[in-house]
Amino acid sequence: MSGLVTLFVSSPDTRSERRFDLQLPISQLKEKLELITGIPVGNQKLAIYHDDADLQPVKVFDDDQRPLGFYSPADFQVLKVVDTNPSITFTGQLTDLSGVDKFELSDEQYALRQDSVxxxxxxxxVGRFSEKTEPTPAPAMTVDIPIGSRCExxxxEPGLHKRGTVRYVGTTDFGSAGGVWIGVEYDEPMGKNDGSVEGKRYFTCAPKHGxxxxxxxxxxxxxPVLDPFEDEEM
Structure with a gap:
Protein backbone atom coordinates (compact mmCIF):
# COMPACT_ATOMS: atom_id res chain seq x y z
CA MET A 1 0.00 0.00 0.00
CA SER A 2 3.04 2.24 0.08
CA GLY A 3 3.66 4.71 -2.73
CA LEU A 4 2.02 7.68 -4.39
CA VAL A 5 -1.08 8.08 -6.51
CA THR A 6 -1.89 10.88 -8.98
CA LEU A 7 -5.51 12.06 -8.88
CA PHE A 8 -7.57 14.82 -10.45
CA VAL A 9 -9.13 16.76 -7.57
CA SER A 10 -12.51 18.19 -8.58
CA SER A 11 -14.78 20.54 -6.65
CA PRO A 12 -17.47 23.06 -7.69
CA ASP A 13 -14.85 25.83 -7.94
CA THR A 14 -11.56 24.02 -8.65
CA ARG A 15 -9.91 21.29 -10.67
CA SER A 16 -6.27 20.29 -10.34
CA GLU A 17 -3.90 17.34 -10.61
CA ARG A 18 -2.36 16.25 -7.31
CA ARG A 19 -0.18 13.46 -5.92
CA PHE A 20 -0.99 11.87 -2.58
CA ASP A 21 0.68 9.33 -0.33
CA LEU A 22 -1.39 6.14 -0.17
CA GLN A 23 -0.65 5.87 3.56
CA LEU A 24 -2.22 9.30 4.23
CA PRO A 25 -5.28 8.98 6.52
CA ILE A 26 -8.50 10.35 5.05
CA SER A 27 -8.72 12.85 7.93
CA GLN A 28 -5.39 14.37 6.90
CA LEU A 29 -6.32 14.15 3.23
CA LYS A 30 -9.34 16.34 3.96
CA GLU A 31 -7.10 18.91 5.60
CA LYS A 32 -5.02 19.11 2.43
CA LEU A 33 -8.16 19.29 0.31
CA GLU A 34 -9.47 22.24 2.31
CA LEU A 35 -6.42 24.24 1.21
CA ILE A 36 -7.03 23.21 -2.40
CA THR A 37 -10.80 23.59 -2.66
CA GLY A 38 -11.72 25.97 0.16
CA ILE A 39 -14.27 23.49 1.52
CA PRO A 40 -13.99 23.01 5.32
CA VAL A 41 -13.03 19.54 6.54
CA GLY A 42 -16.38 19.08 8.30
CA ASN A 43 -18.31 19.82 5.09
CA GLN A 44 -16.37 17.48 2.79
CA LYS A 45 -17.80 14.35 1.25
CA LEU A 46 -15.24 12.44 -0.83
CA ALA A 47 -15.62 9.84 -3.56
CA ILE A 48 -13.50 8.38 -6.35
CA TYR A 49 -14.77 8.22 -9.97
CA HIS A 50 -13.23 6.75 -13.10
CA ASP A 51 -13.71 10.11 -14.87
CA ASP A 52 -15.76 13.30 -14.72
CA ALA A 53 -18.59 11.83 -16.79
CA ASP A 54 -19.28 8.97 -14.37
CA LEU A 55 -22.44 9.30 -12.28
CA GLN A 56 -21.70 6.39 -9.94
CA PRO A 57 -18.57 6.52 -7.75
CA VAL A 58 -16.07 3.69 -7.66
CA LYS A 59 -15.54 4.16 -3.92
CA VAL A 60 -16.96 6.50 -1.28
CA PHE A 61 -14.57 7.53 1.49
CA ASP A 62 -16.72 6.76 4.53
CA ASP A 63 -14.07 6.26 7.21
CA ASP A 64 -11.76 9.15 8.09
CA GLN A 65 -9.39 6.84 10.00
CA ARG A 66 -8.63 4.64 6.99
CA PRO A 67 -5.58 5.40 4.83
CA LEU A 68 -6.13 6.54 1.26
CA GLY A 69 -4.71 3.27 -0.07
CA PHE A 70 -7.54 1.31 1.63
CA TYR A 71 -9.87 2.55 -1.12
CA SER A 72 -7.48 1.39 -3.91
CA PRO A 73 -7.42 4.61 -5.98
CA ALA A 74 -5.76 4.37 -9.42
CA ASP A 75 -3.66 6.99 -11.18
CA PHE A 76 -5.66 9.71 -12.96
CA GLN A 77 -9.01 8.81 -11.43
CA VAL A 78 -11.14 11.75 -10.25
CA LEU A 79 -11.42 12.58 -6.56
CA LYS A 80 -14.61 14.63 -6.23
CA VAL A 81 -15.01 16.87 -3.18
CA VAL A 82 -18.66 17.68 -2.44
CA ASP A 83 -19.58 20.52 -0.07
CA THR A 84 -22.41 19.31 2.14
CA ASN A 85 -23.21 22.88 3.31
CA PRO A 86 -22.47 25.26 0.42
CA SER A 87 -24.72 28.02 1.83
CA ILE A 88 -22.09 28.75 4.48
CA THR A 89 -18.93 28.44 2.39
CA PHE A 90 -20.38 29.96 -0.84
CA THR A 91 -19.15 26.94 -2.79
CA GLY A 92 -20.07 27.16 -6.46
CA GLN A 93 -21.10 30.78 -6.26
CA LEU A 94 -17.73 31.97 -7.59
CA THR A 95 -18.43 30.32 -10.96
CA ASP A 96 -22.19 30.96 -11.10
CA LEU A 97 -22.78 33.91 -13.43
CA SER A 98 -26.54 33.58 -13.60
CA GLY A 99 -27.03 36.52 -11.26
CA VAL A 100 -24.54 38.83 -12.92
CA ASP A 101 -25.96 41.66 -15.01
CA LYS A 102 -24.67 41.57 -18.56
CA PHE A 103 -23.80 44.56 -20.69
CA GLU A 104 -24.99 43.89 -24.21
CA LEU A 105 -24.86 45.84 -27.46
CA SER A 106 -26.66 45.22 -30.71
CA ASP A 107 -24.55 44.63 -33.82
CA GLU A 108 -25.48 48.09 -35.08
CA GLN A 109 -24.45 49.78 -31.83
CA TYR A 110 -21.20 47.83 -31.68
CA ALA A 111 -20.33 48.84 -35.25
CA LEU A 112 -20.63 52.54 -34.31
CA ARG A 113 -18.13 52.32 -31.44
CA GLN A 114 -14.62 53.63 -32.11
CA ASP A 115 -12.97 51.86 -29.14
CA SER A 116 -13.82 48.31 -30.21
CA VAL A 117 -11.72 45.54 -31.70
CA VAL A 126 -6.31 43.70 -40.15
CA GLY A 127 -7.89 40.32 -40.90
CA ARG A 128 -10.87 40.47 -43.25
CA PHE A 129 -10.29 44.22 -43.67
CA SER A 130 -6.78 43.78 -45.05
CA GLU A 131 -6.10 44.75 -48.63
CA LYS A 132 -6.44 41.76 -50.91
CA THR A 133 -3.57 41.09 -53.25
CA GLU A 134 -3.62 38.58 -56.03
CA PRO A 135 -1.06 35.83 -55.47
CA THR A 136 1.83 35.87 -57.89
CA PRO A 137 1.81 32.66 -59.89
CA ALA A 138 4.99 30.63 -59.65
CA PRO A 139 7.01 30.73 -62.84
CA ALA A 140 6.64 27.61 -64.93
CA MET A 141 9.68 25.39 -64.75
CA THR A 142 11.19 24.53 -68.12
CA VAL A 143 13.20 21.35 -68.53
CA ASP A 144 15.38 20.75 -71.57
CA ILE A 145 15.35 16.95 -71.53
CA PRO A 146 14.01 15.49 -74.79
CA ILE A 147 11.95 12.34 -74.66
CA GLY A 148 13.92 9.44 -76.12
CA SER A 149 17.25 10.75 -74.83
CA ARG A 150 19.72 8.36 -73.29
CA CYS A 151 20.45 9.27 -69.70
CA GLU A 152 22.03 8.31 -66.42
CA GLU A 157 25.62 3.93 -54.24
CA PRO A 158 29.27 4.22 -55.37
CA GLY A 159 30.01 2.51 -58.65
CA LEU A 160 26.35 1.97 -59.53
CA HIS A 161 25.36 3.31 -62.95
CA LYS A 162 21.60 3.58 -63.46
CA ARG A 163 21.21 4.11 -67.19
CA GLY A 164 18.14 4.21 -69.34
CA THR A 165 15.99 6.17 -71.73
CA VAL A 166 13.80 9.21 -71.04
CA ARG A 167 10.17 8.22 -71.67
CA TYR A 168 8.20 11.03 -69.98
CA VAL A 169 8.70 14.72 -69.11
CA GLY A 170 5.95 16.66 -67.39
CA THR A 171 3.70 17.04 -64.39
CA THR A 172 2.10 14.13 -62.56
CA ASP A 173 -0.85 13.46 -60.27
CA PHE A 174 1.48 12.22 -57.53
CA GLY A 175 3.98 14.21 -55.52
CA SER A 176 2.75 16.97 -53.18
CA ALA A 177 5.46 19.40 -54.32
CA GLY A 178 4.23 19.45 -57.92
CA GLY A 179 6.62 20.51 -60.66
CA VAL A 180 8.14 18.51 -63.50
CA TRP A 181 9.01 14.83 -63.22
CA ILE A 182 11.20 12.78 -65.55
CA GLY A 183 10.03 9.27 -66.33
CA VAL A 184 12.92 6.93 -67.14
CA GLU A 185 12.93 3.39 -68.49
CA TYR A 186 15.99 1.70 -66.98
CA ASP A 187 18.07 -0.73 -69.01
CA GLU A 188 17.96 -3.15 -66.06
CA PRO A 189 15.20 -4.00 -63.52
CA MET A 190 16.25 -1.52 -60.86
CA GLY A 191 13.18 0.72 -61.00
CA LYS A 192 9.93 0.93 -59.06
CA ASN A 193 7.14 0.58 -61.61
CA ASP A 194 6.18 -0.13 -65.22
CA GLY A 195 5.57 3.52 -66.15
CA SER A 196 2.33 3.81 -64.19
CA VAL A 197 1.82 5.22 -60.69
CA GLU A 198 -1.33 4.95 -58.56
CA GLY A 199 -3.31 3.56 -61.47
CA LYS A 200 -2.35 6.24 -64.01
CA ARG A 201 -0.04 5.35 -66.91
CA TYR A 202 2.57 7.89 -68.06
CA PHE A 203 4.61 5.56 -70.28
CA THR A 204 5.02 1.83 -70.85
CA CYS A 205 7.94 -0.39 -69.95
CA ALA A 206 8.67 -3.75 -68.35
CA PRO A 207 7.90 -4.15 -64.61
CA LYS A 208 10.61 -2.80 -62.29
CA HIS A 209 12.20 -0.88 -65.17
CA GLY A 210 10.32 2.41 -64.68
CA PRO A 224 25.38 3.32 -74.01
CA VAL A 225 23.79 0.25 -72.51
CA LEU A 226 26.26 -1.29 -70.06
CA ASP A 227 27.38 -4.87 -70.57
CA PRO A 228 27.14 -6.56 -67.14
CA PHE A 229 29.82 -9.07 -68.18
CA GLU A 230 32.38 -6.68 -69.68
CA ASP A 231 34.62 -6.82 -66.60
CA GLU A 232 34.77 -10.61 -66.50
CA GLU A 233 37.86 -12.35 -67.80
CA MET A 234 37.54 -14.50 -70.91
Whole structure:
Protein backbone atom coordinates (compact mmCIF):
# COMPACT_ATOMS: atom_id res chain seq x y z
CA MET A 1 0.00 0.00 0.00
CA SER A 2 3.04 2.24 0.08
CA GLY A 3 3.66 4.71 -2.73
CA LEU A 4 2.02 7.68 -4.39
CA VAL A 5 -1.08 8.08 -6.51
CA THR A 6 -1.89 10.88 -8.98
CA LEU A 7 -5.51 12.06 -8.88
CA PHE A 8 -7.57 14.82 -10.45
CA VAL A 9 -9.13 16.76 -7.57
CA SER A 10 -12.51 18.19 -8.58
CA SER A 11 -14.78 20.54 -6.65
CA PRO A 12 -17.47 23.06 -7.69
CA ASP A 13 -14.85 25.83 -7.94
CA THR A 14 -11.56 24.02 -8.65
CA ARG A 15 -9.91 21.29 -10.67
CA SER A 16 -6.27 20.29 -10.34
CA GLU A 17 -3.90 17.34 -10.61
CA ARG A 18 -2.36 16.25 -7.31
CA ARG A 19 -0.18 13.46 -5.92
CA PHE A 20 -0.99 11.87 -2.58
CA ASP A 21 0.68 9.33 -0.33
CA LEU A 22 -1.39 6.14 -0.17
CA GLN A 23 -0.65 5.87 3.56
CA LEU A 24 -2.22 9.30 4.23
CA PRO A 25 -5.28 8.98 6.52
CA ILE A 26 -8.50 10.35 5.05
CA SER A 27 -8.72 12.85 7.93
CA GLN A 28 -5.39 14.37 6.90
CA LEU A 29 -6.32 14.15 3.23
CA LYS A 30 -9.34 16.34 3.96
CA GLU A 31 -7.10 18.91 5.60
CA LYS A 32 -5.02 19.11 2.43
CA LEU A 33 -8.16 19.29 0.31
CA GLU A 34 -9.47 22.24 2.31
CA LEU A 35 -6.42 24.24 1.21
CA ILE A 36 -7.03 23.21 -2.40
CA THR A 37 -10.80 23.59 -2.66
CA GLY A 38 -11.72 25.97 0.16
CA ILE A 39 -14.27 23.49 1.52
CA PRO A 40 -13.99 23.01 5.32
CA VAL A 41 -13.03 19.54 6.54
CA GLY A 42 -16.38 19.08 8.30
CA ASN A 43 -18.31 19.82 5.09
CA GLN A 44 -16.37 17.48 2.79
CA LYS A 45 -17.80 14.35 1.25
CA LEU A 46 -15.24 12.44 -0.83
CA ALA A 47 -15.62 9.84 -3.56
CA ILE A 48 -13.50 8.38 -6.35
CA TYR A 49 -14.77 8.22 -9.97
CA HIS A 50 -13.23 6.75 -13.10
CA ASP A 51 -13.71 10.11 -14.87
CA ASP A 52 -15.76 13.30 -14.72
CA ALA A 53 -18.59 11.83 -16.79
CA ASP A 54 -19.28 8.97 -14.37
CA LEU A 55 -22.44 9.30 -12.28
CA GLN A 56 -21.70 6.39 -9.94
CA PRO A 57 -18.57 6.52 -7.75
CA VAL A 58 -16.07 3.69 -7.66
CA LYS A 59 -15.54 4.16 -3.92
CA VAL A 60 -16.96 6.50 -1.28
CA PHE A 61 -14.57 7.53 1.49
CA ASP A 62 -16.72 6.76 4.53
CA ASP A 63 -14.07 6.26 7.21
CA ASP A 64 -11.76 9.15 8.09
CA GLN A 65 -9.39 6.84 10.00
CA ARG A 66 -8.63 4.64 6.99
CA PRO A 67 -5.58 5.40 4.83
CA LEU A 68 -6.13 6.54 1.26
CA GLY A 69 -4.71 3.27 -0.07
CA PHE A 70 -7.54 1.31 1.63
CA TYR A 71 -9.87 2.55 -1.12
CA SER A 72 -7.48 1.39 -3.91
CA PRO A 73 -7.42 4.61 -5.98
CA ALA A 74 -5.76 4.37 -9.42
CA ASP A 75 -3.66 6.99 -11.18
CA PHE A 76 -5.66 9.71 -12.96
CA GLN A 77 -9.01 8.81 -11.43
CA VAL A 78 -11.14 11.75 -10.25
CA LEU A 79 -11.42 12.58 -6.56
CA LYS A 80 -14.61 14.63 -6.23
CA VAL A 81 -15.01 16.87 -3.18
CA VAL A 82 -18.66 17.68 -2.44
CA ASP A 83 -19.58 20.52 -0.07
CA THR A 84 -22.41 19.31 2.14
CA ASN A 85 -23.21 22.88 3.31
CA PRO A 86 -22.47 25.26 0.42
CA SER A 87 -24.72 28.02 1.83
CA ILE A 88 -22.09 28.75 4.48
CA THR A 89 -18.93 28.44 2.39
CA PHE A 90 -20.38 29.96 -0.84
CA THR A 91 -19.15 26.94 -2.79
CA GLY A 92 -20.07 27.16 -6.46
CA GLN A 93 -21.10 30.78 -6.26
CA LEU A 94 -17.73 31.97 -7.59
CA THR A 95 -18.43 30.32 -10.96
CA ASP A 96 -22.19 30.96 -11.10
CA LEU A 97 -22.78 33.91 -13.43
CA SER A 98 -26.54 33.58 -13.60
CA GLY A 99 -27.03 36.52 -11.26
CA VAL A 100 -24.54 38.83 -12.92
CA ASP A 101 -25.96 41.66 -15.01
CA LYS A 102 -24.67 41.57 -18.56
CA PHE A 103 -23.80 44.56 -20.69
CA GLU A 104 -24.99 43.89 -24.21
CA LEU A 105 -24.86 45.84 -27.46
CA SER A 106 -26.66 45.22 -30.71
CA ASP A 107 -24.55 44.63 -33.82
CA GLU A 108 -25.48 48.09 -35.08
CA GLN A 109 -24.45 49.78 -31.83
CA TYR A 110 -21.20 47.83 -31.68
CA ALA A 111 -20.33 48.84 -35.25
CA LEU A 112 -20.63 52.54 -34.31
CA ARG A 113 -18.13 52.32 -31.44
CA GLN A 114 -14.62 53.63 -32.11
CA ASP A 115 -12.97 51.86 -29.14
CA SER A 116 -13.82 48.31 -30.21
CA VAL A 117 -11.72 45.54 -31.70
CA UNK A 118 -13.78 45.85 -34.87
CA UNK A 119 -12.89 49.54 -35.22
CA UNK A 120 -9.21 48.76 -34.59
CA UNK A 121 -9.19 46.13 -37.34
CA UNK A 122 -10.92 48.50 -39.75
CA UNK A 123 -8.45 51.33 -39.08
CA UNK A 124 -5.39 49.11 -39.37
CA UNK A 125 -6.74 46.88 -42.14
CA VAL A 126 -6.31 43.70 -40.15
CA GLY A 127 -7.89 40.32 -40.90
CA ARG A 128 -10.87 40.47 -43.25
CA PHE A 129 -10.29 44.22 -43.67
CA SER A 130 -6.78 43.78 -45.05
CA GLU A 131 -6.10 44.75 -48.63
CA LYS A 132 -6.44 41.76 -50.91
CA THR A 133 -3.57 41.09 -53.25
CA GLU A 134 -3.62 38.58 -56.03
CA PRO A 135 -1.06 35.83 -55.47
CA THR A 136 1.83 35.87 -57.89
CA PRO A 137 1.81 32.66 -59.89
CA ALA A 138 4.99 30.63 -59.65
CA PRO A 139 7.01 30.73 -62.84
CA ALA A 140 6.64 27.61 -64.93
CA MET A 141 9.68 25.39 -64.75
CA THR A 142 11.19 24.53 -68.12
CA VAL A 143 13.20 21.35 -68.53
CA ASP A 144 15.38 20.75 -71.57
CA ILE A 145 15.35 16.95 -71.53
CA PRO A 146 14.01 15.49 -74.79
CA ILE A 147 11.95 12.34 -74.66
CA GLY A 148 13.92 9.44 -76.12
CA SER A 149 17.25 10.75 -74.83
CA ARG A 150 19.72 8.36 -73.29
CA CYS A 151 20.45 9.27 -69.70
CA GLU A 152 22.03 8.31 -66.42
CA UNK A 153 20.21 8.82 -63.11
CA UNK A 154 22.15 9.98 -60.07
CA UNK A 155 22.84 7.18 -57.59
CA UNK A 156 23.94 7.32 -53.95
CA GLU A 157 25.62 3.93 -54.24
CA PRO A 158 29.27 4.22 -55.37
CA GLY A 159 30.01 2.51 -58.65
CA LEU A 160 26.35 1.97 -59.53
CA HIS A 161 25.36 3.31 -62.95
CA LYS A 162 21.60 3.58 -63.46
CA ARG A 163 21.21 4.11 -67.19
CA GLY A 164 18.14 4.21 -69.34
CA THR A 165 15.99 6.17 -71.73
CA VAL A 166 13.80 9.21 -71.04
CA ARG A 167 10.17 8.22 -71.67
CA TYR A 168 8.20 11.03 -69.98
CA VAL A 169 8.70 14.72 -69.11
CA GLY A 170 5.95 16.66 -67.39
CA THR A 171 3.70 17.04 -64.39
CA THR A 172 2.10 14.13 -62.56
CA ASP A 173 -0.85 13.46 -60.27
CA PHE A 174 1.48 12.22 -57.53
CA GLY A 175 3.98 14.21 -55.52
CA SER A 176 2.75 16.97 -53.18
CA ALA A 177 5.46 19.40 -54.32
CA GLY A 178 4.23 19.45 -57.92
CA GLY A 179 6.62 20.51 -60.66
CA VAL A 180 8.14 18.51 -63.50
CA TRP A 181 9.01 14.83 -63.22
CA ILE A 182 11.20 12.78 -65.55
CA GLY A 183 10.03 9.27 -66.33
CA VAL A 184 12.92 6.93 -67.14
CA GLU A 185 12.93 3.39 -68.49
CA TYR A 186 15.99 1.70 -66.98
CA ASP A 187 18.07 -0.73 -69.01
CA GLU A 188 17.96 -3.15 -66.06
CA PRO A 189 15.20 -4.00 -63.52
CA MET A 190 16.25 -1.52 -60.86
CA GLY A 191 13.18 0.72 -61.00
CA LYS A 192 9.93 0.93 -59.06
CA ASN A 193 7.14 0.58 -61.61
CA ASP A 194 6.18 -0.13 -65.22
CA GLY A 195 5.57 3.52 -66.15
CA SER A 196 2.33 3.81 -64.19
CA VAL A 197 1.82 5.22 -60.69
CA GLU A 198 -1.33 4.95 -58.56
CA GLY A 199 -3.31 3.56 -61.47
CA LYS A 200 -2.35 6.24 -64.01
CA ARG A 201 -0.04 5.35 -66.91
CA TYR A 202 2.57 7.89 -68.06
CA PHE A 203 4.61 5.56 -70.28
CA THR A 204 5.02 1.83 -70.85
CA CYS A 205 7.94 -0.39 -69.95
CA ALA A 206 8.67 -3.75 -68.35
CA PRO A 207 7.90 -4.15 -64.61
CA LYS A 208 10.61 -2.80 -62.29
CA HIS A 209 12.20 -0.88 -65.17
CA GLY A 210 10.32 2.41 -64.68
CA UNK A 211 11.12 5.27 -62.30
CA UNK A 212 10.18 8.95 -61.85
CA UNK A 213 12.85 11.39 -60.68
CA UNK A 214 13.41 15.13 -60.57
CA UNK A 215 15.25 16.77 -63.46
CA UNK A 216 18.31 17.60 -61.37
CA UNK A 217 18.89 13.87 -60.84
CA UNK A 218 19.07 13.14 -64.58
CA UNK A 219 22.10 13.61 -66.84
CA UNK A 220 21.42 13.37 -70.58
CA UNK A 221 24.19 12.29 -72.94
CA UNK A 222 25.84 9.47 -74.80
CA UNK A 223 25.24 6.69 -72.27
CA PRO A 224 25.38 3.32 -74.01
CA VAL A 225 23.79 0.25 -72.51
CA LEU A 226 26.26 -1.29 -70.06
CA ASP A 227 27.38 -4.87 -70.57
CA PRO A 228 27.14 -6.56 -67.14
CA PHE A 229 29.82 -9.07 -68.18
CA GLU A 230 32.38 -6.68 -69.68
CA ASP A 231 34.62 -6.82 -66.60
CA GLU A 232 34.77 -10.61 -66.50
CA GLU A 233 37.86 -12.35 -67.80
CA MET A 234 37.54 -14.50 -70.91
Missing amino acids: LAYKQRNK VEST VFVRADKVRVGDY
